Amino acid sequence: MAEELIRMEHIHKSYGRIQALTDVNLTVRQGEIVGLLGDNGAGKSTLIKVLSGAVPITSGDIYIKGKKAAITSTTDAIAHGIETIYQDSALVPQLSIARNLFLGREPIKGPNFLGRLDEAMMNQVARDLLKRVGISKNIPPTTNIGSLSGGERQAVAIARAMYFDSDLIILDEPTNNLGVAETQGVLRFVRGARDSGHSCIFIAHNIHHVFQVVDRIVVMRRGTVVADDIDPKTSTVESVERVITGEDH
Numbered sequence: 001m002a003e004e005l006i007r008m009e010h011i012h013k014s015y016g017r018i019q020a021l022t023d024v025n026l027t028v029r030q031g032e033i034v035g036l037l038g039d040n041g042a043g044k045s046t047l048i049k050v051l052s053g054a055v056p057i058t059s060g061d062i063y064i065k066g067k068k069a070a071i072t073s074t075t076d077a078i079a080h081g082i083e084t085i086y087q088d089s090a091l092v093p094q095l096s097i098a099r100n101l102f103l104g105r106e107p108i109k110g111p112n113f114l115g116r117l118d119e120a121m122m123n124q125v126a127r128d129l130l131k132r133v134g135i136s137k138n139i140p141p142t143t144n145i146g147s148l149s150g151g152e153r154q155a156v157a158i159a160r161a162m163y164f165d166s167d168l169i170i171l172d173e174p175t176n177n178l179g180v181a182e183t184q185g186v187l188r189f190v191r192g193a194r195d196s197g198h199s200c201i202f203i204a205h206n207i208h209h210v211f212q213v214v215d216r217i218v219v220m221r222r223g224t225v226v227a228d229d230i231d232p233k234t235s236t237v238e239s240v241e242r243v244i245t246g247e248d249h
């Protein structure tokens with residue numbers, strides 16, 4: 001069995017008096033695609049926000065490749081190889097595609113003290129990546145994110161995770177509001193990520209999308225994990241739906 005990449009242990013998270021996560025454990029192995037399912041408010045986004053440093057943890061531990069990690073900001077998470085993609089995610093609408101790709105990690109041209117952003121390099125990488133993620137339309141890398149469609153923005157965020165070769169790519173409802181072709185693009189990307197040895201956590205309300213791409217399904221209900229080892233190859237969509245709603249017992 002592949003080595004463990006991420007282990008979250010006894011994670012608790014409260015927002016004031018709201019207990020969003022209660023004693024959650026989650027493991028992701030290297031090269032594994034985990035589908036995280038659960039009804040609205042089950043705690044899925046909160047769990048991945050804790051892992052991506054977007055919200056502070058109340059208590060519990062996170063281990064990365066067996067070592068305890070302190071993730072207190074999104075920068076920490078990125079430094080640990082964790083990249084999170086939300087629809088319209090951490091992209092800056094006023095900046096170009098190329099600048100968004102390199103946000104916070106801009107290449108500098110010339111000696112450090114007179115460093116200028118290497119725009120030509122960023123534009124070239126952006127052009128290549130847009131092709132790789134399946135944006136066939138010829139969109140110049142200098143285009144502002146604000147003028148792209150939801151799916152195109154998604155593609156830019158995905159391109160960023162690809163370029164920086166993150167170990168774990170988290171996708172929180174990446175197929176929401178996407179057209180058919182764009183959705184297929186996202187699902188193709190997730191399969192491609194596995195083929196190149198990356199791990200993914202994939203959250204989607206469309207169980208069929210999850211069944212198409214994941215190795216293992218984890219189900220959350222009311223802030224806890226109620227199933228963590230469902231094999232989509234030997235389970236039915238209906239049986240997983242019963243676990244999600246709690247009709248399984």
Ligand SMILES: Nc1ncnc2c1ncn2[C@@H]1O[C@H](COP(=O)(O)OP(=O)(O)OP(=O)(O)O)[C@@H](O)[C@H]1O
Binds near residue numbers: 015019038040043046
């Ligand atoms: N910033 C916040 N402040 C207060 N409560 C919050 C906050 N974010 C989430 N919650 C609460 O925590 C619980 C879990 O929410 P979370 O967003 O993690 O659910 P989810 O499983 O992602 O749901 P969905 O499928 O609707 O996206 C909910 O009860 C929600 O209202």
Ligand SMILES: [Mg+2]
Binds near residue numbers: 044046
């Ligand atoms: Mg959510």
